[in-house]
Amino acid sequence: MKASSGTTVIEGCRLFDGTGAAARDNQAIHFTDGVITYVGDQDGQPAFDPSHVEHISAEGMTVTPGxxxxxxxxxxxxxxxxxxxxxxxxxxxxxxxxxxxxxxxxxxxxxxxxxxxxxxxxxxxxxxxxxxxxxxxxxxxxxxxxxxxxxxxxxxxxxxxxxxxxxxxxxxxxxxxxxxxxxxxxxxxxxxxxxxxxxxxxxxxxxxxxxxxxxxxxxxxxxxxxxxxxxxxxxxxxxxxxxxxxxxxxxxxxxxxxxxxxxxxxxxxxxxxxxxxxxxxxxxxxxxxxxxxxxxxxxxxxxxxxxxxxxxxxxxxxxxxxxxxxxxxxxxxxxxxxxxxxxxxxxxxxxxxxxxxxxxxxxxxxxxxGASDQIGTLETGKLADLLVINGDPFDDIRILEDRTQFYAVIQNGIIKAGQALN
Ligand SMILES: [Zn+2]
Structure with missing residues (x-):
């Protein structure tokens, strides 16, 4: 499966990483060539050159593992x-x-x-x-x-x-x-x-x-x-x-x-x-x-x-x-x-x-x-399989049933489906 080339930065989101930690606000996630390089507070994220990354402003959105x-x-x-x-x-x-x-x-x-x-x-x-x-x-x-x-x-x-x-x-x-x-x-x-x-x-x-x-x-x-x-x-x-x-x-x-x-x-x-x-x-x-x-x-x-x-x-x-x-x-x-x-x-x-x-x-x-070393949670080193949801599943879980509410379905760092493609 092809991976994205280059770096993508998603900022300003609520993020649930799937490890057992509670969802947190004001988070950022970075991935390069399909692999996660940073997940955490937006304030603490590594510097990046906005002209050299694909950038998603995700205020009001929630990021979860695929x-x-x-x-x-x-x-x-x-x-x-x-x-x-x-x-x-x-x-x-x-x-x-x-x-x-x-x-x-x-x-x-x-x-x-x-x-x-x-x-x-x-x-x-x-x-x-x-x-x-x-x-x-x-x-x-x-x-x-x-x-x-x-x-x-x-x-x-x-x-x-x-x-x-x-x-x-x-x-x-x-x-x-x-x-x-x-x-x-x-x-x-x-x-x-x-x-x-x-x-x-x-x-x-x-x-x-x-x-x-x-x-x-x-x-x-x-x-x-x-x-x-x-x-x-x-x-x-x-x-x-x-x-x-x-x-x-x-x-x-x-x-x-x-x-x-x-x-x-x-x-x-x-x-x-x-x-x-x-x-x-x-x-x-x-x-x-x-x-x-x-x-x-x-x-x-x-x-x-x-x-x-x-x-x-x-x-x-x-x-x-x-x-x-x-x-x-x-x-x-x-x-x-x-x-x-x-x-x-x-x-x-x-x-x-x-x-x-x-x-x-x-x-x-x-x-x-048998793939938990690669997928299932959002952690540095894992593959960038994730969802950017136009709302909050912790407010109403049923948002996941409505695929028109996905801003992006990202697999291997590539946006494969969602509003971002329209
Ligand atoms: Zn069956």
Whole structure:
């Protein structure tokens, strides 16, 4: 990814650096060739020659680290039926849609993202296209096709149709097949292996949120093989037993972490495994699902998931665990572009402070990506991925939901989106 050339100086702003320090006024930030060289009081900033820098007067504006979408599905194309995900479009068209979603995410202030699973192997190539400036989008940490047990949540096409589930998942029976699925993903070039240890409210009949979709032995085989090849493993974990299995099998991250008892909470905290609740999806399903003919049993399941997920997320944060924010956007009732609703939801519904939610959406996201030495906080030596917001998210966090309120979305020191480009 190209970096800016020369120096940019932003002055007069309120600044939240994401390290845990409170937002401060009258701040300045300097970056040269895409790397931050100064963050701090405007009064103490190094001298610069105004005729040789790009200068942004940011009085009344707030600067924050670029946001990190920690559960991003660029290939999910706002489907109104789950079954459409796998069969509606060919890989060629889904790839174009994924590129459009990546551009939208960047415009929404997300300068980085960790994929939560991909159709075909698109995210690996999307990551390359973004890194080589072919298309714009968040710096991407790529997932591939997801792994699920035969008959589990993601194995919904009936056998008599003879179409399999090839676009979306690798289906396995037993540890040997789990190993070979991971080996295939190694060749595909993914960084993350996404699995389905449990079901979901979306499938109330045979794979609901208390059902297991993989055995411990299969999960352990996935982790052993993935770690051998230096890949990381995560999984869709709702049921308590599935969460426990994932923690005991050595998972690197948990998606959702919905129903946790004391034992799983202790295990989670002991191993310091980050959790990405992706929880606004549940509220969006309850509120918007009826307009898309979502059955009542599914909505009831989402309500139970929402309640359990809120309780677990609060507890994880309160007891010193790590939460990343990302939100399964890509369904008609929870479409791309709404990403920051996850952040305001965690403030206004779950009860995190704006500072806590923003740190989850920046610092912890960077940690999950394994990139906290480069991004996630605004500190000298880190990459200049940042937002200049035309207002104050600590006054009303919902300003982040409105991308027209970004004065500048800056990635690698370059203004990629926002009013400054108009
Ligand atoms: Zn997902």
């Amino acid at each position: 946001l990190v979408e920690a559960h991003f599905h660029p290939t999910y194309f706002n489907v109104s039926e789950l079954a459409d995900l796998d069969i509606k479009y060919p890989v060629e068209y889904v790839t174009l849609l994924a590129a459009a979603n990546a551009k939208l995410a960047l415009e929404c202030g997300y300068t980085s993202a960790r994929s939560g699973g991909s159709l075909f192997n698109i995210d690996v190539w999307l990551k390359k296209a973004i890194a080589e400036d072919v298309v714009v989008g968040p710096r991407l940490s790529a997932n591939g096709r997801e792994i699920c047990g035969v008959g589990g949540l993601m194995d919904w096409n009936p056998d008599y149709r003879k179409i399999g589930m090839e676009g979306l998942v690798l289906l396995i029976n037993g540890p040997e097949e789990a190993r070979s699925a991971v080996r295939k993903l190694v060749k595909d070039g993914v960084e993350w292996v996404k699995t389905y240890p449990t079901g979901d409210a979306a499938a109330p009949d045979v794979n609901d949120h208390h059902t297991l979709c993989m055995t411990f032995e299969e999960m352990h085989a996935v982790v052993e093989t993935a770690h051998n090849h230096k890949l990381k493993v995560t999984g869709h974990c709702r049921a308590t037993e599935g969460i426990k299995n994932a923690l005991l099998a050595g998972y690197d991250c948990l998606e959702h972490g919905t129903f946790m008892d004391d034992e799983t909470m202790d295990l989670l905290l002991e191993r310091d495994v980050p959790v990405v609740p992706a929880l606004y999806f549940e509220l969006a399903s309850i509120e918007n699902g009826p307009a898309f003919n979502m059955p009542q049993a599914v909505i009831d399941g989402h309500q139970e998931t929402l309640d359990g997920g809120v309780e677990s997320a609060k507890r994880i944060l309160r007891e010193g665990g790590r939460i990343g924010l990302g939100g399964d956007y890509g369904f008609a009732w929870n479409p791309h572009g709404d990403y920051a609703k996850e952040i305001s939801f965690f403030v206004n519904y779950v009860g995190f402070t704006a500072e806590e939610a923003l740190m989850c959406a920046t610092k912890t996201g960077a940690e999950i990506m």
